[in-house]
Amino acid sequence: MKILVCISKTPDTTAKIAFTDNNKKFAADGVQWIINPYDEWYALVRAIELKEKDPSTVLHLVTVAGADADPIIRKALALGGDEAIRVNTDSHDSFFIASQIASVAKQGGYDIVFTGKETIDYNGSSVGGMVAELLDLPYISLATKFELNGTAATVTREIEGGEETDEASLPLVVSCQKGMAEQRIPNMKGIMGARTKPLKVVEPAATEALTTIVSFETPPAKAGVKLVPADNPAELIRLLHEETKLI
Amino acid sequence: MSVLVFIDHADGHIKKASLEALSYGAALAAKTDGTAEGIILGTVNEELAALGKYGVKKVYQVKNESLNHLDAQVFTKVIAEAVSSTGSKIIVFSNNLSGKAIAPRLSARLKAGLVAGAVALPDTSNGFVVKKNVFSGKAFANISVSTDIKIIAINPNSYPVSAGDGTAEIADLAINVDPFKVKTVSVSKSSGEVPLTEAEIVVSGGRGLKGPENWGMVEELAKLLHAATACSRPVADSHWRPHNEHVGQTGIAIAPNLYIAIGISGAIQHLAGVNRSKVIVVINKDPEAPFFKAADYGIVGDAFEVVPKMIEAVKKLKGVA
Numbered sequence: 170m171k172i173l174v175c176i177s178k179t180p181d182t183t184a185k186i187a188f189t190d191n192n193k194k195f196a197a198d199g200v201q202w203i204i205n206p207y208d209e210w211y212a213l214v215r216a217i218e219l220k221e222k223d224p225s226t227v228l229h230l231v232t233v234a235g236a237d238a239d240p241i242i243r244k245a246l247a248l249g250g251d252e253a254i255r256v257n258t259d260s261h262d263s264f265f266i267a268s269q270i271a272s273v274a275k276q277g278g279y280d281i282v283f284t285g286k287e288t289i290d291y292n293g294s295s296v297g298g299m300v301a302e303l304l305d306l307p308y309i310s311l312a313t314k315f316e317l318n319g320t321a322a323t324v325t326r327e328i329e330g331g332e333e334t335d336e337a338s339l340p341l342v343v344s345c346q347k348g349m350a351e352q353r354i355p356n357m358k359g360i361m362g363a364r365t366k367p368l369k370v371v372e373p374a375a376t377e378a379l380t381t382i383v384s385f386e387t388p389p390a391k392a393g394v395k396l397v398p399a400d401n402p403a404e405l406i407r408l409l410h411e412e413t414k415l416i
Numbered sequence: 417m418s419v420l421v422f423i424d425h426a427d428g429h430i431k432k433a434s435l436e437a438l439s440y441g442a443a444l445a446a447k448t449d450g451t452a453e454g455i456i457l458g459t460v461n462e463e464l465a466a467l468g469k470y471g472v473k474k475v476y477q478v479k480n481e482s483l484n485h486l487d488a489q490v491f492t493k494v495i496a497e498a499v500s501s502t503g504s505k506i507i508v509f510s511n512n513l514s515g516k517a518i519a520p521r522l523s524a525r526l527k528a529g530l531v532a533g534a535v536a537l538p539d540t541s542n543g544f545v546v547k548k549n550v551f552s553g554k555a556f557a558n559i560s561v562s563t564d565i566k567i568i569a570i571n572p573n574s575y576p577v578s579a580g581d582g583t584a585e586i587a588d589l590a591i592n593v594d595p596f597k598v599k600t601v602s603v604s605k606s607s608g609e610v611p612l613t614e615a616e617i618v619v620s621g622g623r624g625l626k627g628p629e630n631w632g633m634v635e636e637l638a639k640l641l642h643a644a645t646a647c648s649r650p651v652a653d654s655h656w657r658p659h660n661e662h663v664g665q666t667g668i669a670i671a672p673n674l675y676i677a678i679g680i681s682g683a684i685q686h687l688a689g690v691n692r693s694k695v696i697v698v699i700n701k702d703p704e705a706p707f708f709k710a711a712d713y714g715i716v717g718d719a720f721e722v723v724p725k726m727i728e729a730v731k732k733l734k735g736v737a
């Protein structure tokens with residue numbers, strides 16, 4: 170069994186979101202970077218669990234980023250995985266990233282490609298589906314459970330107002346969200362071991378991006394909260410009914 | 417430009433998110449001097465011609481009951497064929513769960529630039545630029561799409577449904593449907609309740625409610641308002657509420673018209689999942705709770721006193737005894 174987990178580097182969830190260069194660039198100064206939580210908590214941890222169950226499993230991580238992502242990749246390796254591959258390029262749009270991952274995946278011949286549900290910076294929720302299409306593989310999106318029985322996978326995914334359980338044979342691409350696994354904290358042994366795990370750097374395949382970011386905007390500030398006295402909740406209901414007309 | 421809107425359905429009914437996508441597609445066609453058409457895969461119990469009132473002139477149907485379930489790979493091939501036979505230049509999806517499964521695949525297949533999570537009509541004054549949500553609702557990015565075919569997945573609840581008159585012509589599309597590689601074995605839905613991602617009103621509870629036994633009033637208020645219920649992450653992590661109610665950065669992101677937060681502090685990760693709500697109401701006993709900064713209306717008070725009184729007032733308003 171060979172598993173590939175896609176890892177992305179994102180600003181910490183508490184990072185201040187601001188832009189420079191005439192609102193053309195994310196203001197990265199002083200920003201703490203983390204592994205995209207969906208990649209780490211759900212995709213990676215589920216893959217590690219599968220490897221724990223079947224130690225012959227080969228688990229690789231892939232990221233499409235410059236050398237500044239190395240600490241993030243090492244952090245991911247501290248949780249688990251045999252080696253990491255970094256496609257050495259600044260990332261462009263989802264299609265560009267997906268093309269790089271698909272090219273790595275093709276060479277590696279993986280049975281499962283896991284991605285997170287989306288990254289918390291660009292919220293595209295697109296890379297998994299694009300990789301699947303480029304590899305012409307089935308894709309199950311927004312999965313909350315993943316079980317393996319030989320080469321048959323049983324996957325539960327979110328649907329509007331509920332869940333659906335699907336069956337598919339490997340190879341397969343799956344995007345992961347809450348429910349797949351529980352967050353883990355790397356231990357000392359993992360952190361030490363990660364230092365010597367292979368981190369292969371490969372050059373990007375020739376691809377063009379399909380979209381470009383022209384500029385960023387921040388939402389207009391809220392007008393401020395209208396407070397209603399605690400002894401008069403009926404007034405709040407009246408405002409919601411008459412002012413907002415929402416109830 | 418000719419616009420093709422993907423019409424999503426479940427249990428025989430067209431989803432509200434698709435009515436938004438149809439309205440968006442029609443407005444987009446009008447703006448670019450084109451026509452809007454729809455495509456539906458599978459069968460529904462609704463009159464498709466009536467979709468004309470959302471501005472589409474024609475609805476293509478691939479009448480194959482196997483398509484009442486989703487296999488993104490099969491759907492993508494069918495839609496790609498429809499795009500080439502209709503000559504559509506802009507494909508519109510709702511960025512709902514089906515849209516997230518199909519639109520990226522279609523983008524890769526057609527090498528068509530995708531804007532996933534669009535919140536407005538494109539600006540066509542200088543190219544084709546679409547505004548989308550980024551950084552979990554904390555900012556927007558304007559994305560330029562220069563490919564010949566373009567795909568837009570519009571966020572649910574970002575574009576209003578607009579209905580007028582009109583009927584659509586229905587055309588059967590004979591497209592070969594591949595065997596499914598993903599087989600649906602079971603579907604479970606929380607019956608009777610409003611699905612969280614489609615709800616117009618959401619009532620949400622946090623750790624301030626002390627324990628699962630106190631959710632009765634949250635559920636009662638939600639029921640009266642035809643709202644869905646949600647919760648903060650620690651509430652789901654402590655198993656006070658099911659995981660699928662967890663909203664925020666690492667849970668579900670929602671954008672209802674009205675979000676009522678009870679006993680939730682308003683941590684930045686929580687706000688990331690709810691900040692696209694149109695109106696936010698906060699009930700918290702701590703006047704310093706960060707949520708008040710993101711709120712439109714608020715009550716500084718004890719939820720256990722305030723919420724029952726809100727319920728009384730709603731009952732009075734709705735004439736419920």
Ligand SMILES: Cc1cc2nc3c(=O)[nH]c(=O)nc-3n(C[C@H](O)[C@H](O)[C@H](O)COP(=O)(O)OP(=O)(O)OC[C@H]3O[C@@H](n4cnc5c(N)ncnc54)[C@H](O)[C@@H]3O)c2cc1C
Nearest residue numbers: 622623624648649664665666679680681683685701702719
């Ligand atoms: C990487 C990361 C991701 C995260 N993702 C999420 C996420 O997706 N969603 C999420 O929700 N959180 C998330 N969190 C956690 C987040 O930081 C907060 O810890 C969490 O949202 C707090 O939940 P809470 O507001 O219910 O609880 P608390 O912070 O404990 O707040 C309880 C609130 O209730 C009020 N209160 C207490 N008693 C009463 C009463 N009787 N009446 C009225 N008010 C009362 C208190 O004043 C307080 O403001 C994440 C954290 C990290 C680090």
